[in-house]
Amino acid sequence: DVKVTQSSRYLVKRTGEKVFLECVQDMDHENMFWYRQDPGLGLRLIYFSYDVKMKEKGDIPEGYSVSREKKERFSLILESASTNQTSMYLCASSRRLTGNTEAFFGQGTRLTVV
Amino acid sequence: GDSVTQMEGPVTLSEEAFLTINCTYTATGYPSLFWYVQYPGEGLQLLLKATKADDKGSNKGFEATYRKETTSFHLEKGSVQVSDSAVYFCAFGTASKLTFGTGTRLQVTL
Secondary structure (H helix, E strand, C coil), X not given: CXXXXXXXXXXXXXXXXXXXXXXXXXXXCCEEEEEEEECCCEEEEXXXXXXXXXXXXXXXXCCEEEEEEECCEEEEEEXXXXXXXXXXXXXXXXXXXXXXXXXXXXXXXXXXEC | CCEEEXXXXXXXXXXXXXXXXXXXXXXXXXXXXXXXXXXXXCCEEEEEEECCCCCEXXXXXXXXXCECCCCECCEEECCCCHHHCEEEEXXXXXCCCXXXXXXXXXXXXX
C-alpha cells in the first residue's frame, strides 16, 4: 500500500518559533509538494520539488522554505511562525508530472500558531 | 491564468438522492481532469480522472465526463449514501502542476 506520511497530525506553536513539518513517501516518487488548505480557499501550492535538492516556488511561498536532501523526504520550514500561518498543511507526492499523473496525499498536519 | 471553479457548498442531500457537483476550468492546452475526495480527518485521495476530451471517469458509482466544448467536468452520482459525506475537489493537471478548486462539502443524511 502506497504511503505518504506526515510526522505530526496536530501541532501548536508560538509566534516567532521556527517550525519544521516533515513528510516521507515510500513510492520512489520524483515529485513532492506542500499545500495549505484553508476554508473557502481550497488547496494552495506553497512549494514543490521535482528532484533531490531541487525546489520551485508555488503560488504562496512567502514565509516558508523547504528542504529536500533525500528523495523520500520533503520538509516544510516556517522560519518565524505567525498566526496567519495557522492552517492545515498537506504533503503530496507523484511520479514525474505528465499531465495525467495522480498525486498521493498524506493525512495532513493541522498547525495552530498562538 | 489557470483556475478551477466549482460550486460552493455545503450540499445537503438525503440518502439515495441524485448528486451533481459542477466544475469548470480555465487552462491553456489540454489538461487532464481529476476529482479528489477528502473524508473527515484524512488527506485527499483520487476518486476518478479523465485524460482527454469526451473521456468518462468513473469509480464507486461516481462519474464525470470531460467536456472540452464547455470546459467542464461535473461530478455525478445516481444514489448517494451517508458514507459519501466528504469534501470533493475538482482539479486539473498540466506538465508542471496540479491546480485545485476550493472544494465542495457534501453532507448526506438518512
